[in-house]
Amino acid sequence: MRWWSAANLVSNAGTWMQLTVQNLLVLQLSGSAALTGLSLALQVAPGLLLGLAGGAAVDRWPLKRTAALSQLALALIAFATAGLVASGLVTVGLLLVLTVLTGLVATVEGPACALLGNDLVPREDVPSAIAVGSVVSSTGRLAGTALAGVLMGVLGPASAYAANGLSFLCVAAVIPLLRLPARTEQTAQAPQEAPIARGGLSYFRTRRRLLALAALAALGSVLGRNYGLTLAALVTGPLHGGPQGYGLVSAVLALGGTAGAVLAGRLRRPSVRLVALVTALGGAAQALAGLSPTLLLLVLLVVPMAVLESMADTAVTTILQTDPPPGLRGRVLGTWRSLSTVWGLAGPPFLGVFMQLAGVRTALAAGGAATAASVAVGAAVLTRRQKPN
Template sequence: MFRSLRERNYRYYASGQIVSLTGTWMQRAAQDWLVLELSGGSPAALGVAVALQFLPNLLFTLYAGVIADRFDKRRMLIAVQSGMGLCGLALGLLDVGGVVELWHVYALAFGLGCFSAFDAPVRQSFVVEMVGAAQLPNAVALNSMTFNLARIVGPALAGGLITLIGTGPVFLVNGLSTGAVVLGLLMMDPGRLHRTAGASRESGQLLAGLRYVSRSPRLIVVLVLVCCVSTFGMNFENAFAVIARNVFERDAAGYGLLITALAVGTLSGASLAARRAGGRPRLRLVFGGAAAFGVLEAAASLMPTYHSFAVALVPVGIAVMTCTTAANSTVQLSVDPVMRGRVMGLYMMLFLGGRPVGGLLSGWLAEIFNGRAPLLVGGLCVVFASVVGAAVLARGSKRRVDSGVAEKYRLG
């Protein structure tokens, strides 16, 4: 289950990530709560903050994938992680100083998003350099476990700290926590990395990556499904903040516990993925996981009480992690190593770049209808996308089989 941790470089990386990601999740919870406080509980304002944070993924992530194929990924991550830490420190100082305004949060959310847009494809394509292709599925699953362990601890800590001392110190903690992942990157042995030859620096590399993807119907369908799952189904943090505050009348601690309940499920799903990561992931895990996620999310949105809603989030987390972990490994193992950075740039653009649309849609639905509407509508959209995607791939497979049979009889 923990085979990837035999690699010294990956151990350093994973150790730093546990600390840094815990701080990241603390900041996400604190930022959402701060926006609601500054805006008088407006779901639309929260949707704008989410949109600004993820908008840079639409603008820059594809180009970041090109850069990831050209330059030293470890050095790039050191610079990007440092920038993300500075954003957290700046927001924390403004908040602790009592001068923070809504536009400050918007501006720093956009700045954090810019650094994240470059971080995501570089970090995703760096995993295989640390562990090698044979251990990639296991490392992807362990990354998900780390991410979701932090997702359990971070919001729970943030909810308690916000109640006791306010949001400002939480931002400062996150800013300092990025030092752990930077230290881990600095302690690595570059000579033990499984590096591939960098892409050439001639023009047209971005278009070359897009043409590469366009020649694979399987990749296209998986990427479109990932975009739909993320855009419509994974607006958890802002939806939970509205549900906790406006539907169930809970405080920040109650909001943090909802994120923790979801994270218990996602951690369980990541653990299961790590156990079965012995070969290439199967597409039925991608599409079956997506369909189950959509159904469970829609059902959770209808739970009548706070506690029943929290319990229903556990299987939601298992399903979404099954889908996203399998999709990530499928894409990475289906591409030429020299194209991996660009393809993962496209993957992360679709995975994160739909969040501005999803955040605005979530805020609008909650504003017009109620806090439950974003989860209900999002879940149904994911079910529809998974069914259509599976049907498209099945039809393509049938056509290939039929054409092969026809060619056999023609030659015979």
């Protein structure tokens, strides 16, 4: 588990270096917030059609081999992008194509790596392992966003893509060293006779708590939480912070995310109610952030936003990976990837167009307020229905 966590720390730092640079690169090449939103959406687009198949494949294929090969594929894409950027041949169209390829590989890589990390510990320690993974992710985000500004300023944007490629190779090199218990329980319980992914879909439909999580995640994603897009536009636009200001905000987001993951990790059994509460509070914080008159005030508001976002993400991940029986974990994660792709596709373009038409401040404030209000109304309706007549 220590080897796995260290490798993922390096990988997450590389991923956030690339993502931070790519957002700024698309903005510079196109000058369009809508196109930047489209680039974010295209990375998750393959999950809409292939998420179910990817999750089912993870349940059937050798886990370590699947995870290692997917890391090598992602490294190849990152190195290819670095070459195009360094040679000056990169265009927005090429970046979008490479983004789609990354999303295709991620339909298998995501559930494979998530389940691989969980299988390294006893079942009762899975919630703690997920929390450790969230802390590693947030720490990597902090390091990656901080290093992105340095690399871009000193070595150019291509260096961030090359560094990300090396980070994928780091994970691939560690995977053969992991001692993974035999997944006999999963194999015995997996509904192999069912058509691909049907077991995961059927299970998901029968679990109200999973459906409630999907509704909350969709609400937050469509109306906000795409901070790589919205805060980049706010900082570099109305607040005139430039790349340095965006790097500072991104670093604070990562720092708050680490704190949120630590807090969520103390909850052995997070509930849907907790996710609803932090979603509403995060929406309220986002509304205030949209009205920030200065970069300093925005940085202060970003801290609770990041804490709440990370707590919600960690709680959702824990529920998704501990609710289903072992033989359906990959299928349930694949189902979630397909569902989350719907709002992942809708959110960034919607927010990009909204910012183009109404301004970034209005988009952030209105989206955050609508999120908080919707959760409050939903909670009130459910509470009234549950009261005895």
